[in-house]
Amino acid sequence: MAIKTVFTTGEAAKICKVSQQTIIRCFDSGQLKGFRVPGSKFRRIPREQLFSFMRDNGIPTDAIESGRRRVLVVDDDPNLVELITAVLDDDGRFDTRSANNGFEAGMMVKEYRPDLIVLDVMLPDINGKEVCLRVRNDSTLDNVKIICISGMVERDKINELRVAGANDFLQKPFDTDILIDRMCRLLEVETIAA
Numbered sequence: 001m002a003i004k005t006v007f008t009t010g011e012a013a014k015i016c017k018v019s020q021q022t023i024i025r026c027f028d029s030g031q032l033k034g035f036r037v038p039g040s041k042f043r044r045i046p047r048e049q050l051f052s053f054m055r056d057n058g059i060p061t062d063a064i065e066s067g068r069r070r071v072l073v074v075d076d077d078p079n080l081v082e083l084i085t086a087v088l089d090d091d092g093r094f095d096t097r098s099a100n101n102g103f104e105a106g107m108m109v110k111e112y113r114p115d116l117i118v119l120d121v122m123l124p125d126i127n128g129k130e131v132c133l134r135v136r137n138d139s140t141l142d143n144v145k146i147i148c149i150s151g152m153v154e155r156d157k158i159n160e161l162r163v164a165g166a167n168d169f170l171q172k173p174f175d176t177d178i179l180i181d182r183m184c185r186l187l188e189v190e191t192i193a194a
Helices: 009-016 020-028 047-056 062-066 078-091 102-112 128-136 155-164 176-187
Strands: 006-008 043-046 069-074 094-099 116-120 145-150 168-171
Touching (some): 006 009, 009 020, 009 043, 009 047, 020 043, 069 078, 069 102, 069 176, 078 094, 078 176, 094 102, 102 116, 102 128, 145 176, 155 168, 168 176
Parallel strands (some): 069 094
Antiparallel strands (some): 006 043
Protein backbone atom coordinates (compact mmCIF):
# COMPACT_ATOMS: atom_id res chain seq x y z
CA MET A 1 0.00 0.00 0.00
CA ALA A 2 1.36 3.41 -0.95
CA ILE A 3 1.43 5.74 2.03
CA LYS A 4 1.85 9.42 1.42
CA THR A 5 5.21 10.69 2.64
CA VAL A 6 4.85 14.41 1.90
CA PHE A 7 1.79 16.59 2.40
CA THR A 8 0.61 19.94 1.05
CA THR A 9 -0.59 22.54 3.56
CA GLY A 10 -4.17 21.75 2.50
CA GLU A 11 -3.73 18.04 3.18
CA ALA A 12 -2.01 18.74 6.50
CA ALA A 13 -4.90 21.04 7.47
CA LYS A 14 -7.41 18.32 6.66
CA ILE A 15 -5.50 15.71 8.68
CA CYS A 16 -5.13 18.07 11.67
CA LYS A 17 -8.72 19.35 11.27
CA VAL A 18 -7.58 22.99 11.32
CA SER A 19 -7.68 25.69 8.67
CA GLN A 20 -5.03 25.85 5.98
CA GLN A 21 -4.12 29.35 7.28
CA THR A 22 -3.27 27.82 10.67
CA ILE A 23 -0.94 25.29 9.04
CA ILE A 24 0.71 28.02 6.93
CA ARG A 25 1.17 30.20 10.04
CA CYS A 26 2.77 27.30 11.95
CA PHE A 27 4.96 26.49 8.95
CA ASP A 28 6.10 30.10 8.48
CA SER A 29 6.82 30.52 12.21
CA GLY A 30 8.91 27.34 12.26
CA GLN A 31 6.58 25.39 14.58
CA LEU A 32 5.85 22.99 11.75
CA LYS A 33 8.94 21.90 9.85
CA GLY A 34 8.93 21.37 6.12
CA PHE A 35 10.36 22.72 2.90
CA ARG A 36 9.38 24.83 -0.07
CA VAL A 37 9.23 23.36 -3.54
CA PRO A 38 12.29 24.77 -5.37
CA GLY A 39 11.37 27.67 -7.66
CA SER A 40 7.88 28.07 -6.18
CA LYS A 41 6.15 29.30 -3.05
CA PHE A 42 4.54 25.93 -2.34
CA ARG A 43 5.13 24.53 1.13
CA ARG A 44 5.50 20.79 1.69
CA ILE A 45 5.46 18.92 4.99
CA PRO A 46 7.18 15.53 5.36
CA ARG A 47 5.11 12.86 7.12
CA GLU A 48 7.38 12.53 10.15
CA GLN A 49 7.40 16.33 10.71
CA LEU A 50 3.61 16.44 10.55
CA PHE A 51 3.41 13.49 12.93
CA SER A 52 5.70 15.23 15.47
CA PHE A 53 3.76 18.48 15.15
CA MET A 54 0.47 16.67 15.78
CA ARG A 55 1.88 14.80 18.78
CA ASP A 56 3.42 17.97 20.27
CA ASN A 57 0.12 19.83 19.92
CA GLY A 58 -2.13 17.08 21.24
CA ILE A 59 -3.80 16.47 17.85
CA PRO A 60 -4.98 12.85 17.47
CA THR A 61 -2.57 11.12 15.10
CA ASP A 62 -4.90 8.32 14.00
CA ALA A 63 -5.68 10.08 10.69
CA ILE A 64 -2.01 10.17 9.71
CA GLU A 65 -1.15 6.80 11.22
CA SER A 66 -3.67 4.95 9.14
CA GLY A 67 -3.17 7.19 6.13
CA ARG A 68 -6.56 5.95 5.03
CA ARG A 69 -9.13 8.22 3.44
CA ARG A 70 -12.64 8.25 4.87
CA VAL A 71 -15.34 7.36 2.36
CA LEU A 72 -19.09 7.46 2.90
CA VAL A 73 -21.11 5.28 0.51
CA VAL A 74 -24.74 6.39 0.20
CA ASP A 75 -27.12 4.12 -1.72
CA ASP A 76 -30.44 2.43 -0.97
CA ASP A 77 -29.35 -0.77 -2.75
CA PRO A 78 -27.80 -2.91 0.03
CA ASN A 79 -26.08 -5.21 -2.50
CA LEU A 80 -24.31 -2.32 -4.21
CA VAL A 81 -23.30 -0.79 -0.86
CA GLU A 82 -21.92 -4.15 0.23
CA LEU A 83 -20.00 -4.56 -3.05
CA ILE A 84 -18.46 -1.06 -2.97
CA THR A 85 -17.63 -1.33 0.75
CA ALA A 86 -15.99 -4.75 0.30
CA VAL A 87 -13.90 -3.54 -2.65
CA LEU A 88 -12.75 -0.41 -0.78
CA ASP A 89 -11.95 -2.36 2.39
CA ASP A 90 -9.90 -4.86 0.35
CA ASP A 91 -8.04 -1.97 -1.28
CA GLY A 92 -6.65 -0.94 2.11
CA ARG A 93 -6.42 2.79 1.41
CA PHE A 94 -9.94 3.63 2.53
CA ASP A 95 -11.95 3.59 5.72
CA THR A 96 -15.57 3.09 4.69
CA ARG A 97 -18.97 3.79 6.22
CA SER A 98 -22.36 3.57 4.55
CA ALA A 99 -25.83 5.06 4.72
CA ASN A 100 -28.93 4.01 2.79
CA ASN A 101 -30.89 7.25 2.73
CA GLY A 102 -30.32 10.99 2.64
CA PHE A 103 -31.27 11.61 6.26
CA GLU A 104 -28.80 9.01 7.54
CA ALA A 105 -26.17 10.36 5.13
CA GLY A 106 -26.63 13.89 6.52
CA MET A 107 -26.08 12.66 10.08
CA MET A 108 -23.03 10.60 9.11
CA VAL A 109 -21.38 13.41 7.13
CA LYS A 110 -21.38 15.62 10.25
CA GLU A 111 -20.16 12.89 12.59
CA TYR A 112 -17.78 10.91 10.33
CA ARG A 113 -16.41 13.86 8.28
CA PRO A 114 -15.65 11.83 5.15
CA ASP A 115 -13.03 12.86 2.60
CA LEU A 116 -15.29 11.60 -0.16
CA ILE A 117 -18.94 10.64 -0.61
CA VAL A 118 -20.09 8.08 -3.19
CA LEU A 119 -23.66 9.25 -3.60
CA ASP A 120 -26.60 7.58 -5.28
CA VAL A 121 -28.70 10.23 -7.01
CA MET A 122 -32.04 8.46 -6.48
CA LEU A 123 -32.47 8.00 -2.73
CA PRO A 124 -35.87 7.14 -1.23
CA ASP A 125 -36.16 10.27 0.90
CA ILE A 126 -34.12 12.99 -0.85
CA ASN A 127 -32.42 13.33 -4.20
CA GLY A 128 -28.68 13.41 -4.63
CA LYS A 129 -28.73 16.96 -5.95
CA GLU A 130 -30.22 18.13 -2.63
CA VAL A 131 -27.52 16.24 -0.67
CA CYS A 132 -24.82 17.91 -2.85
CA LEU A 133 -26.30 21.34 -2.15
CA ARG A 134 -26.44 20.70 1.62
CA VAL A 135 -22.82 19.55 1.71
CA ARG A 136 -21.69 22.53 -0.40
CA ASN A 137 -23.61 24.98 1.80
CA ASP A 138 -21.64 23.86 4.88
CA SER A 139 -18.28 25.61 4.84
CA THR A 140 -16.78 23.02 7.23
CA LEU A 141 -17.24 20.46 4.44
CA ASP A 142 -15.46 22.43 1.71
CA ASN A 143 -12.87 19.69 1.16
CA VAL A 144 -15.37 16.85 0.81
CA LYS A 145 -15.39 15.34 -2.69
CA ILE A 146 -18.63 13.92 -4.12
CA ILE A 147 -18.98 11.26 -6.81
CA CYS A 148 -22.60 10.81 -7.87
CA ILE A 149 -23.73 7.42 -9.17
CA SER A 150 -26.96 6.75 -11.03
CA GLY A 151 -28.59 4.76 -13.80
CA MET A 152 -29.84 7.98 -15.41
CA VAL A 153 -27.85 9.48 -18.20
CA GLU A 154 -29.67 12.67 -19.17
CA ARG A 155 -26.95 15.24 -19.81
CA ASP A 156 -28.91 18.13 -18.28
CA LYS A 157 -29.50 16.15 -15.06
CA ILE A 158 -25.80 15.30 -14.83
CA ASN A 159 -24.94 18.98 -15.38
CA GLU A 160 -27.40 19.96 -12.62
CA LEU A 161 -25.53 17.63 -10.25
CA ARG A 162 -22.21 19.24 -11.18
CA VAL A 163 -23.68 22.69 -10.62
CA ALA A 164 -25.01 21.48 -7.23
CA GLY A 165 -21.46 20.51 -6.25
CA ALA A 166 -20.77 16.98 -7.49
CA ASN A 167 -17.12 16.51 -8.49
CA ASP A 168 -17.74 13.51 -10.71
CA PHE A 169 -20.46 11.25 -12.08
CA LEU A 170 -20.49 7.51 -12.81
CA GLN A 171 -23.29 5.74 -14.61
CA LYS A 172 -24.57 2.49 -13.12
CA PRO A 173 -23.59 -0.22 -13.60
CA PHE A 174 -19.91 0.65 -13.36
CA ASP A 175 -16.65 -1.18 -12.83
CA THR A 176 -15.39 -0.77 -9.25
CA ASP A 177 -11.84 -0.29 -10.60
CA ILE A 178 -13.05 2.82 -12.41
CA LEU A 179 -14.68 4.07 -9.20
CA ILE A 180 -11.44 3.59 -7.25
CA ASP A 181 -9.46 5.29 -9.99
CA ARG A 182 -11.79 8.33 -9.94
CA MET A 183 -11.68 8.42 -6.13
CA CYS A 184 -7.88 8.36 -6.11
CA ARG A 185 -7.78 11.16 -8.64
CA LEU A 186 -10.17 13.37 -6.64
CA LEU A 187 -8.40 12.66 -3.34
CA GLU A 188 -4.95 12.95 -4.94
CA VAL A 189 -4.10 9.52 -3.59
CA GLU A 190 -1.11 8.02 -5.31
CA THR A 191 -2.39 5.30 -7.57
CA ILE A 192 -0.81 1.93 -7.07
CA ALA A 193 1.10 0.82 -10.12
CA ALA A 194 0.14 -2.76 -10.94
